[in-house]
Amino acid sequence: MGCGASAQRENDVPITRVVPLPQAVSEANTLTLTGGSQELGNGGISQYSKASLDKVNSLTDRASPEQVLQALLDGNARFISGASVHPHQDFSRVKQISVKQKPLAAILGCADSRVPAEIVFDQGFGDVFVCRVAGNIATPEQVASLEYAVLHVGVKVVMILGHTKCGAVHAALSGKAFPGFIDTLVGNLDVAIARVDSVSAKAHQRLLDSEEERQEKVVRENVKYQIQRCQRSTIIQEGLQRGKVLLAGAVYDLDTGRVHVIVTKGGTR
Numbered sequence: 001m002g003c004g005a006s007a008q009r010e011n012d013v014p015i016t017r018v019v020p021l022p023q024a025v026s027e028a029n030t031l032t033l034t035g036g037s038q039e040l041g042n043g044g045i046s047q048y049s050k051a052s053l054d055k056v057n058s059l060t061d062r063a064s065p066e067q068v069l070q071a072l073l074d075g076n077a078r079f080i081s082g083a084s085v086h087p088h089q090d091f092s093r094v095k096q097i098s099v100k101q102k103p104l105a106a107i108l109g110c111a112d113s114r115v116p117a118e119i120v121f122d123q124g125f126g127d128v129f130v131c132r133v134a135g136n137i138a139t140p141e142q143v144a145s146l147e148y149a150v151l152h153v154g155v156k157v158v159m160i161l162g163h164t165k166c167g168a169v170h171a172a173l174s175g176k177a178f179p180g181f182i183d184t185l186v187g188n189l190d191v192a193i194a195r196v197d198s199v200s201a202k203a204h205q206r207l208l209d210s211e212e213e214r215q216e217k218v219v220r221e222n223v224k225y226q227i228q229r230c231q232r233s234t235i236i237q238e239g240l241q242r243g244k245v246l247l248a249g250a251v252y253d254l255d256t257g258r259v260h261v262i263v264t265k266g267g268t269r
């Protein structure tokens with residue numbers, strides 16, 4: 001998918017919903033997923049119910065990738081509405097999963113201290129397989145961790161989670177040279193920057209965007225680019241093709257606490 005086209009298209013996508021979830025799930029971020037890939041809009045936040053929480057906590061191996069993603073988004077809805085239930089965070093859970101972990105989602109997020117995946121999605125011990133690195137970049141080592149999660153842990157959702165006001169993106173946009181290995185890390189963001197600037201140049205938009213607007217465009221494009229890097233994995237690709245895995249790109253808003261899903265690949269067919 002051409003990044004330029006997707007960047008143009010995503011704002012036009014209407015809010016969609018469906019997913020044959022068990023019942024009473026939150027309407028926040030409810031998705032339409034019919035396989036293949038889609039750019040997504042997001043709905044408003046709605047109330048969750050005790051019934052939906054019970055369903056979230058009872059997700060099993062039989063859950064579809066879409067249900068797993070929806071469970072994460074329901075957790076985020078609880079979090080931003082001040083209704084986090086902090087599931088699976090007592091010591092009994094530690095003992096329960098000491099022999100084997102069975103999370104249903106893997107998340108590659110930024111190392112930024114303000115984006116702790118378990119808290120943002122209101123999850124607990126053993127619920128999410130989390131990899132974090134500044135800029136949420138899908139380096140070979142990070143992709144290998146996600147491959148392990150798909151192949152051996154059995155996750156059904158692989159999420160790349162960027163965030164607004166990302167310091168790594170800001171650093172990359174500065175064009176400065178950095179000491180140590182920081183340059184190497186920042187270099188992983190060059191593709192996203194080039195794509196955003198290319199699209200903006202064609203649209204004669206570059207001079208109209210503020211630095212902040214440009215940065216947030218790069219944050220979103222970087223999520224999409226890292227999704228593409230994950231798709232180069234034969235293990236993840238096979239999961240996508242078999243309908244066993246859903247790849248989701250999302251951006252966490254530091255101001256609102258809300259996770260916006262901006263693109264998905266794969267999922268149940």
Ligand SMILES: [Zn+2]
Nearest residue numbers: 110112166167
């Ligand atoms: Zn960051």
